[in-house]
Amino acid sequence: MKNQETRGFQSEVKQLLHLMIHSLYSNKEIFLRELISNASDAADKLRFRALSMPELYAGDAVLRVRVSVDKEKRTLTLSDNGIGMSYDEVIDNLGTIAKSGTKNFLASLGSDQAKDSQLIGQFGVGFYSAFIVADKVTVRTRAAGEPTDAGVFWESAGEGDYTIATIPKEDRGTEITLHLREGEDEYLDNWKIRSVIKKYSDHIELPVEIENKTKVEPAVETKKDENVDADNESVVDAEASDDTAQDPPVPNETEETVTWEPINKAKALWLRSKSEIKDEEHKEFYKHISHDFNDPLVWSHNRVEGKQDYTSLLYIPKQAPWDLWNREHKHGLKLYVQRVFIMDEAEQFLPNYLRFTRGLVDSNDLPLNVSRELLQDTKITQNLRSALTKRVLKMLTDLAEKDSEKYQQFWQQFGLVLKEGPAEDHANKESMTKLLRFASTHNDSSEQTISLEDYKGRMTAEQDKIYFITADSYTAANSSPHLELFRKKGVEVLLLSDRIDEWMMSHLTEFEGKAFQSVSQVDDSLKKxxxxxxxxxxxxxxxxxxxxxxxxxxxxxxxxxxxxxxxxxxxxxxxxxxxxxxxxxxxxxxxxxxxxxxxxxxxxxxxxxxxxxxxxxxxxxxxxxxxxxxxxxxxxxxxxxxxxxxxxxxxxxxxxxxxxx
CATH class of the missing domain: 1.20.120.790 (Heat shock protein 90, C-terminal domain)
Incomplete structure (x- = not known):
């Protein structure tokens, strides 16, 4: 090894690893899903870069990830032939957590182990999940296009530091070896590995293969009888033959053949028929693309053919990510063109107020050399954005109509984000407005459960406006003297106490013919x-x-x-x-x-x-x-x-x- 050095982890990584190793986990096997998902991403990135640089394949264009165990050494190894990493990329990706706000997030974690575990699940641990079952992790990697002597070695026990060095590596891609902790022997069993991969990674397009070693029975070699005539191969003297001692058979050395057995279907989930996809597959695919440990709340799989050909697979999360309100929070859909991965977090396909939506779109119409500039300008992108926005709003509308309890769960997590919609998306204001929920004087609760349709259905005969009040808190709104007349007359008032509410209401003029009216502003209807x-x-x-x-x-x-x-x-x-x-x-x-x-x-x-x-x-x-x-x-x-x-x-x-x- 060359250029070997020991480096300390970024402080945020130290804290995360400590929580990872010492917190309680109800489901340790997710580490395998996370590592395979990373390998899948590495394959996607290589496919995309190879569109303009096919030489990156270097004669090895069949991408896959392979899993093998060594029971004697107690190691579990995953190797892929994807994009690989350079020396600097290893430091950036494995020595730091490249997410703004991480430090503040980790500082917010308490000492309660169950809470820590839950929050780590929201955070998405990726590569670091290996330390759930391993007390040492070794990585060997080489970036595609780099010479064979530009490989990189990385190793850590998941404590304060890691070792990094330059090594020769013949093939591109990344090999991760987990040195398993005591008590984690189940991950040395091929049957266990198969079942976990089938459970969590059956849906991904990258083939996952497991090593099978088969012992070959040794052949027995018998020494030639010296009493056999070399010319006519006949017995010269039977009695002499009987008296001659025979040499024992000579066994060959034991042989072991290695084969690679495919485990997953290795067909993109969104290309399969909707009727053959199980709910569990959708849940695991969502976790694969989102790195969320929770199941999605609802999803939609849609195939469109006509003026535009595309497939969309959209998911609404059950829980908001911890950095949803971070200005640098990355969001957007995964973009595929003709089944080739193009980019993560393509923001152009959904408006900002639907940034909680996860999923992908696979278009047959966009060119393969698509760029972000082209995405912003093309008519195809604009049409896709319009169609996908309507699809998400329809998902939410159906959820609200068919399962109010689940919709309320969505609203508690993402209602504040959806309230940005009226100012941002005038084209869909009507359908979006029906999704809004409010607290009101009709209920003695601060819970925002009242829809505008509910309110309109309770309006008095002489009432021609929808009344609301905005305040700093629910208590301030509910106790405002502006409500005295309305309570006396039995007229319902919407109680708005989120900071965004005043701004939202400035963009809402009416709902189904009924104008909105603030009770703290002068209006003839109040005099009446x-x-x-x-x-x-x-x-x-x-x-x-x-x-x-x-x-x-x-x-x-x-x-x-x-x-x-x-x-x-x-x-x-x-x-x-x-x-x-x-x-x-x-x-x-x-x-x-x-x-x-x-x-x-x-x-x-x-x-x-x-x-x-x-x-x-x-x-x-x-x-x-x-x-x-x-x-x-x-x-x-x-x-x-x-x-x-x-x-x-x-x-x-x-x-x-x-x-x-």
Whole structure:
């Protein structure tokens, strides 16, 4: 070996390996699936590169992965003739985890072993899963196209460091040898290996072969009888022959033949008839392409022939990946062209709000030398994107209609992502809007289970709008004084408390002919609902008109207007905004994004039926009147925004008024 050196693992790898080795695993055999999946990826990459560089095959174009065991040495070896790795690639791929956010993710793991195991499952352990059953792993690899003396040796006991060196290697590809731990003898049994591979890797296109060694019975060689005449081969003297001692037979050396037995079907799952594919095969194929340890929630296998010929195989995960919200999170479908793998994570085939979808598309129409630029510009890609988007939305629609419990499970994991859709995809807004779920005043629960169709079915006869409120939390929304009138009238209000909700609602104008209306914005329908035309209300407004003028003078341009409202029952004052102006939650979104939001000009609305308002209206002391008005205004702002610019001043004012009362 040349250039041998010992290197320390990246700190994140150390922590992952520690958790891997010391955590509890309910299913150790997944390591074999992960290593075979990596070999399959290596074969796919070689096929793609060989499209423009066929010399990379070097006369060995039949790609496969082979598995063999050595019971005496207690080793399990997997070797492939795929793309292989260079010296630098080995360091990058086996010495580090090339995923941004890994450090933060690992830092979030606790000491609970069951929790650690579950989170590692979400993370996807790939190559490192070998250390579940091995106390030492040896890798020999050579990149396709590199000379035979450019092989690379890598070895580690899964602790703090690894050894790497340059070695000669005749054939390209990667050979991984697992030195099994004590107690892992079952993985030295060919029958066990076959059953695990059939279970997890039967669906992949790369042939998987296992080594079979057969002992050949030795041939027996008998010495020629010296009493036989060389010319006529006849017996010269029988008696002499009987008296002559015979030499014993001479056995040949024991021979052992090696053959390679195919294990898996080695036919791409998506090319097989849907009727012959079992659910278990779909589940394992999903795990193969996603490196997710959970089963998928639902899937769709679709073959299209006509103007465009393509096959799609799409999966909706059961659980969100830990880095779903990471800006550098890789997503997209695997792209095949005429069954040749082209690229991972092709983002062009689905909009960003469906980035949780996993799967592949195999097109007969795209050219084999497809590039990312071509993917962005071609009409074929645009048509595929449109068709695949509709396919995913139909999957979700069918799931929502046929299994509401499963759909609710999906919504809990990916609802926030789907809420990006109305702003991103106007073409599918109608079907997408039906998939949205909300909390509402209809249920005493923060669970988002209410569809817009549910809401519309409960609308009152005189109701012509869909009412909603946005707030920082479910509790803030559910306890808002803006809801007092609606509860009194029995009108349902959607309670929106996710940060994205205000932005989403700015792109939703109506649902099946019913417009959306925020209850914190001024609207004629709210006045109609409050019956603001009765003689009693008119009399109250007339009596308090001087008070309203005093409040306007006091607050000046700090408010847009001061009005009376009949929407309140137990609250003295609220603030609202005009329908054409930015609301509180949208302003918070701007601020959170680092942008300066326009100043929100509120309308202060006072409840003429509230005893405090009536009492303050009669207060002649301007100083005390001002204190009460400021308190009303600050209370309303606190309810609307959740914060005040000067909370200490608010507390002092409130205490002062309590003492004076």
């Amino acid at each position: 609902l409050a019956d603001e035309e009765t003689p009693e209300q008119q009399a109250a407004e007339k009596a308090l008109a001087p008070c309203i003028e005093r409040v306007k003078t006091l607050l000046g341009d700090r408010v847009k207007d001061v009005r009376l409202t009949h929407r309140l029952t137990g609250t003295p004052a609220i603030v609202t905004t005009d329908s054409n102006e930015m609301g509180t939650q949208m302003a918070k979104l701007f601020t959170a994004a680092g942008q300066k939001a326009p100043e929100v000009k509120y309308i202060l609305e006072l409840n003429p039926e509230h005893e405090l308002v009536k009492r303050v209206a009669k207060t002649e002391d301007e100083s005390q009147f001002a204190e009460w008005v400021e308190l009303f205004f600050e209370q309303a702002l606190l309810t609307e925004r959740g914060t005040l610019d000067n909370p200490s001043q608010f507390m002092n004012r409130m205490n002062k008024l309590l003492l004076s009362a």
